[in-house]
Amino acid sequence: MxxxxxxxxxxxxxxxxxxxxxxxxxxxSPEDIIWLGTDRLKTQIEKRIMLAMRTSSSRVILNWGDYGNGKTYTAAYYSRTRRLKELSDKLSVSPAKSIKVCLPRTSKNIVQAFWRALLGQIRFDDIISGFKQLKKIFKDDFDKIVAANSDDNLIGQLFITVANESESQKTDDIKNYFYSDKTETMLKQSDVPPGISDDEQVVNLISTIFNCLTYKKKIYSAILLWIDEFENIDTVRKSDADRFAAFLKQLTDKSPNNLNIFLNFTPKKFLALEDLSVYLGEALLNRAKLKIRFDAxxxxxxxxxxxxxxxxxxxxxxxxxxxxxxxxxxxxxxxxxxxxxxxxxxxxxxxxxxxxxxxxxxxxxxxxxxxxxxxxxxxxxxxx
Structure with missing residues (x-):
């Protein structure tokens, strides 16, 4: 507070x-963050959010409009205030988890930078708490649920481990693994795999978290992932832009339920809305069937x-x-x-x-x- x-x-x-x-x-203070847009825009956004809470399909939503009309503020408003709780209470569903991350454009490793920024917003302790709640709800079926919702056996086993109340030391080791704060030797001594070394592992890790914590909408009814300043995709190297687009496509492929990605996009002089296919690829852009225009x-x-x-x-x-x-x-x-x-x-x-x-x-x-x-x-x- x-x-x-x-x-x-x-x-x-x-x-x-x-x-x-x-x-x-x-x-x-979150208490001092109030809605700063038009009622028309708020209604449009909340219809999308409530659709995500009520249904299971994953979606890509494109928020677009000129600079200064509230895209960044909107992401913060729904990520830091109690408004999502009010909407979930209205629908009698579990709350949605909203996460705001800026497009990493200066890092040498765009996917790793995105993962660390995402982890900073989710909080490791909240992830662990969510898996423990899931285990209490499903008890004997918990291991099978995690395995079915993870595309990587090692990562699935990590989350089964952290849900075990008696494994506090192992949980600390896994936290260090997530944050890459231990050496490979120390991780091997703890029987933890040696770091998240490639983009596919990052996708598998994030998708396991999202899939499990929205399973049957018990912990969260939906994940709302806001990627802010997405127009800066044209300022990174083409190889990094392609890599990040492939990463997002994999993430949507491996998180087929309850993931809603909001791409905040401000058109530029040399980057119009129709040019996004160059950076996202047709496959991912075709999934952005829902658009919200932030008009002046x-x-x-x-x-x-x-x-x-x-x-x-x-x-x-x-x-x-x-x-x-x-x-x-x-x-x-x-x-x-x-x-x-x-x-x-x-x-x-x-x-x-x-x-x-x-x-x-x-x-x-x-x-x-x-x-x-x-x-x-x-x-x-x-x-x-």
Missing amino acids: YESEKEYNVGYDRFKLKDNPFRPALPL PSADEAADYLRALLNHPSYRTEEKPENKFCPFSEELVTYILQHIGRLSIRKINEVFSIILEMALIEETKEITIDFVETIKEEIISWED
Whole structure:
């Protein structure tokens, strides 16, 4: 649990706010992460998520749209807040496990880097806890279930071992094996195979985890794997891009149930949506039958977003103003939105944050059109 920072921020109370709601980065506390997109987009995403919770087929979903319209934030929102728990309660199913990983583009070993980043998000102890829960549920059938859901006998045996309460030392050895924190000699002494040496082993390891922990939807109803900044696939060497695409295809082949991969993709000048087949291959791209478009908000949607954010309990003081855009007037909101060019959630946050902070710096009593005109040079995206 993180301690809220709201009580330490002073000055915003003059605007009937606890803090600046237009944050440039994600809050540290999960309690402070709130939905920052349109209701239309949220509905579309949650329909996909609830479909994953209710059904067993694995899917590749392509999230695409211009920079600044919430793809990264969406992945964080569904990975770090209680929203998935609320959705699973609504459907009376086990919760889904959501994991956000950025495309590794600077590593010399793109697959190993992805695995270590993934492991950092799942947490080894949660994996072990999940396998132990599975053993309690299925008891005598547990070994057969793990074997049937693993494409590698050694890896299957590792997970059977870690589910054994009496094997605490062996579990520590396997943890070191996962993280590659022991030498080959030490691993052999512990009767643990000498490291995850190739891409197929990584696939077998990840698919065993996903297949077993979603078996009969007992531990998790679905795995939601968000791969962020996927457009950077064009910045890695062609051999690495091909290798990663082959890895993802193998992962979907060996995890036929309950795995939902969300690829966050921002089109570039020289990389359009239709160009993805060059990097993913036709076989994998053909599996991306579901697409979610992160469109730029309309002026009305932007106004609705501002109204909701400014009045969220995390930011609005107990003194509720009649003006729902306070400390901005509705006229001022319209004026600002008309002068900042093509809208995006990120740009809206940046512009209104600057205006709010400049109002504090200048100690202005009221934020008006005249005041914004005096500071417009501070706003990079301002258009006269």
